[in-house]
Amino acid sequence: MSKTSLFFVFSLMTMLLFNHSGMSQKTKPRVVISTDIGGTDPDDFQSIIHLMMYSDLINIEGLISSPFGDGKKQDLLDMIELYEKDRPSLAKNIKGLASVKHLKKVCKQGAKPAAPFAGYTKPTEGSEWIIKCAKKKSSQPLYVLVWGGIEDIAQALHDAPEIEKNIRVYWIGGPNKKWSINAYAYIAEHHPNIWMIEANATYRGWFMEDENAPKNMSGAAYYENFIKGHGAMGANFVNHYKGHIKMGDTPSLAYLMNGDPNDPTTDSWGGKFEKINHSSxxxxxxxxxxxxxxxxxxxxxxxxxxxxxxxxxxxxxxxxxxxxxxxxxxxxxxxxxxxxxxxxxxxxxxxxxxxxxxxxxxxxxxxxxxxxxxxxxxxxDYILGKQWYGDLPNSELFLEDQQGARTISKFRNEYLSDWAKRWSFIK
Known part of the structure; x- marks a missing residue:
């Protein structure tokens, strides 16, 4: 065999081994979403629409309804039915979108009431599903994107503390931390070594506009210019905040879409963070x-x-x-x-x-x-491990009084333009 042939065979074997190991850059992140859709804030309906339109980029292993208020699993199923109507148009231009059947199958009901002072209560369908997904044999971590209360994470960690090493949590904190304070305290005290992005203010850069915000995407202009008239999801979008873009939970997904998910200290559409060694x-x-x-x-x-x-x-x-x-x-x-x-x-x-x-x-x-x-x-203070990340404290990165928000707002044109292209596929 010639040297050229040997080199070709070696290269092919290396490529196959590389792909088999799950280390390929095209590997989709494993994701569970915990959302308070239908609860106290309607912006989760907007975020779920965005999620389904980008479902080709991730492997959605769970959709958990964990609301404060009247939200329930049915709210997720209702949104999936809208996606079902628009999916054929999207699928003509986007390969690998999640199937409707799969999305319905992985919908679970999580905790509704806030945790008591102890930080946990009894298992829910949602907390048990997090444990099941986290225990799957995989070379990848499980990203749990928390859009509301963190009760199901606390419950899962209490019931199966061994999953701590298998999951990565991106939590939209701030107001959610107010309502979920006891569950948070439990995690910070008993699981300080978990991999955690605690975004208490950075996420607000998704909808708070800085001085460079494009005018055709401001306020309700984005809905009028890019969403209106585009399918069942477009018709539903205006029911939430009258079509004004909020979607305060979407940065957790955007973090996986554009940037290096392994390093929260670098730029991404979901913000830039720093390691913190304590929680006040x-x-x-x-x-x-x-x-x-x-x-x-x-x-x-x-x-x-x-x-x-x-x-x-x-x-x-x-x-x-x-x-x-x-x-x-x-x-x-x-x-x-x-x-x-x-x-x-x-x-x-x-x-x-x-x-x-x-x-x-x-x-x-x-x-x-x-x-x-x-x-x-x-x-x-709670003393944290080496994998807990928080909002950047630099004064120049504040938007009004929101810490770190400019690390997202500076990408506003990019992420909304990318989304506008996907809306154009829906006829």
Missing amino acids: RTIISGGSTQVDSVVAYGVIEWRFKGPELNIPQDSACFTIEIQKQEWPGYYLGNGVYGVRYSSKKPEKSSYITHSTISELNGLKGQYVSTAPWPGKLGKD
């Missing part, structure tokens, strides 16, 4: 005042003294009201009552408690939360 937490015994400064997006944990009652530990028995919203507080035992909260942005605010327990009723206080997050290391 402030424990306040008794009340707080405006001189009590905490870090925005951090965990505030108030602990109040009250009577020793014969009620189950971790029982919700009071609420704390902040900005006309209420969070449950719990009996921790030994006459101690606790409640957690996280501000979704820098803010100055106050609180009042409500309870049938007289000692816990009508307690008032204030606090000030400041940026950047996670701030300087404090004595109560």
